[in-house]
Amino acid sequence: MGIQVREVSKRFGPHRVLDRVSIEVAPGELFVLLGASGSGKSTLLRLIAGLTSPEEGRILLASRDVTELRPQQRGTGFVFQNYSVFRHMTVAQNIEFGLRLRKVPRAERHRKCEELLDLVGLPGLGDREAIQLSGGQQQRVAIARALAYEPKVLLLDEPFGALDVKIRHQLRRSLRAIHDRLMITTVLVTHDQDEAFELADRVGLMDRGRLVEVGRAEDLYARPRTLFAATFLGSGTVLMGRMRGGQVQFEGLDLRVPSPVPHEEGSPAYLLLRPEDLAVSSVRPAEGQPTLGTGTVVEQRFAGALRRVRIQLARRAEVHPASSPAPRSEGALVEALVPSQLPLPEKDLYVSMQRWHFLDPPPASLLVADDGRGPAGRLEIARYLARALEARITLLGVAADARHSERLGWSLRRRQRAMGLEEAELRVRYGNAATQILREQDELLSQMIVFPARARPMWLDRFLGNGAPRMSRTMSTVLEGARVPVLIAAGSGRALRRAVLIKGPDQNASDASRFLARLARPLAMQVIDLVADLDSSEPLDSSGNDLIVVAVSRRGPQGSLRIRPRIARLLAHSDRPVLLVPSQEPESSGRRR
């Protein structure tokens, strides 16, 4: 009596609410779909019940394909958030409704009803008018009603969402008890993490139409594979480091940790630290204990036997504070749990790691930021690159405000087709372009961000000469913030045969050449290096190359990424795509490292 959902997709207008979702619920299992509102979890549940139908994919109940069946024929019990008990009927009539439709004899009906009333904890209330009951009781009636005709599966859509906390807890316990008694395959949808942890045999975590991760609650909490699971569940800190010579290094921290999860050299690696994984003390930890450094307490919260302490680390690191959309905070802010009685000084605290967990390397993906203007052909290069990197493409449009976002969504769908990117995922956000692109990147952790070169009408080119800079403010903010290569797509989509890597004599550009090598291999692209003085005013000759790659270094260890004058000129004049790779090492003025 299990449930299998295979590669199911569902679209509402331009918006994809479910994107090739597959789940398998074992017979007798209590499976919880957890996600924020709008993640598609309710839609998935309604698809299983047959209340909506998918565009693609199959749904199997007890190994029978029910995709084409109407809800009446599927034999599912469904419980709604708003109870939806039939108002003009008594409690017993509500419960017996399904049996009456199936022409079950009266005595049998009555026996079943009494049994169910006992089961859901409402004995003797059969003769009451259903709407005279309290919300919690009504929901119990709804559960009994859904169970009356012995459905194959029980589906509950945020069943306790409209109830107050105390009743909610009672009902949760009742539901678990009912499930354990009947061992009926159950899927429950909720946005409440505690509810999921308390009830579920397994949790399926949903985000924006995708099933991100599935597992036992303990595993999802302690050993998540994705950044989404790590930050959506519980609290903690995610540190971003880079793989260097077999160990993960964290910028700004004296920390090298070997990773059990394989990562490619130079690629980012994400380390999850739950508050209980950190030890805080005023004395220097023993040699060999991995230490994040020293920090200052910025906030303390009493939590019973334990105290939650937020500590600002002294040195700068690239940190994702869990459950916060703004990852680039000034210093690393970490959260730790310490015993409440333990006296702690406010300053110079040593923070060391007792346990840690590395997330899986994010799946290869490409973020294409399209403004919906100019010829779509320029973005065709994204398709080549995605194939080379074996990456999925996310097409992102940022509208000025909510009002315009729908229109932008439709126009991006048209462009998507024109670019041959039907497979790409379409996202529309609104607000400041750079901020939204960075936010998307934080969730996606893509390998590269692609911008179309700024479109300019021909007559303006003739008037201005071809001299205006092609790098927009949005692009430079994204380059600075995302720390992944940014491609400015110009020219028509012609095959990539030869790439040139331009670097200054003071740069070692190892990240750039490594990234380029990764691209060049599958594309069979020839790569040449060009060392040039990047501060002179002479134009660079890049003709004959299909792709120009530039390493962008920062000025000084804390400085911002800087586009050197000769590169800026190149950007302004070139009609070829330019790939800007942010370099990890600071620019050493003249000195060789």
Add this chain to the structure above:
Amino acid sequence: MSQIADASPAERRAPWRLPEAVLPVALLLALLLPLLLMPLSAVFVFAFRGGILAFREALITPESQFAMRFSLLIAFATAIVNAVLGTFAAYVLSKFHFTGRGALNTVVNLPIAIPTVVVGTSLLLLWGPIGLLGKALEPYGLQPMFTPIGVLLAHLFVTFPYMLGAVKPLLDELEVTYEEAAATIGASRWQTFWHVTLPALRGSIFTGALLTFAHSLGEFGATVLVSGNLRLRTQTAPLYIFAQFEAGNLAGANAVAAVLAALSFVIFFLLLNQTRRTERR
């Protein structure tokens, strides 16, 4: 002095003042008396001026008997047909999404805005001997105008929006999950409608039917054109009253008018009662 100091604030008020409500209430009554109250009572006063016997006399003439019975019959028929038709229309307009739904929604409510005399004329133009449909029906000997069927058609048209207005808002409010719950339990669309949706609508269907009945009972403008005002064939009570007035038979007119008014009062109180009951739910 000490007594005043001890008194509660209410007692400390000025010894006598006109209660605040007296003036506006008096004004309102003065306005309403000639507008509403006196006409209402005038019907009964004039009906019984000749004594109870004269009243009875006026009511048992074959014409008045026919007019009252015919009116009741038409009102019943209208209420029943429109209860079914209006509920069906409300269900379709509320539960199905189709192009032109908004336009259709407006059109079905139009009869409220159209003068009833205009309704009468347009029905004559459509169904009459020279009308579009009337011409097509003539060879078969069917002629709805100037017959009871014509009167029914006119009343259905005029009262259609009342049923819709009573039922549709409730249907719109009824949550989709209510029907979805029935569907997952195994009820077909028809079973869902019959066992779940319709019982929830009972109260408002009754209200709508009463409203329809009341309006049909008093309908004049469209009826007078469509019926041809034929004595003992198509003459409804309002038409009879008007005809008697014109003929100078005030007693006859007043007697029937009093009965009509009494009936209206009964319906009105039934409606009031029903509204209170639904409100309590």
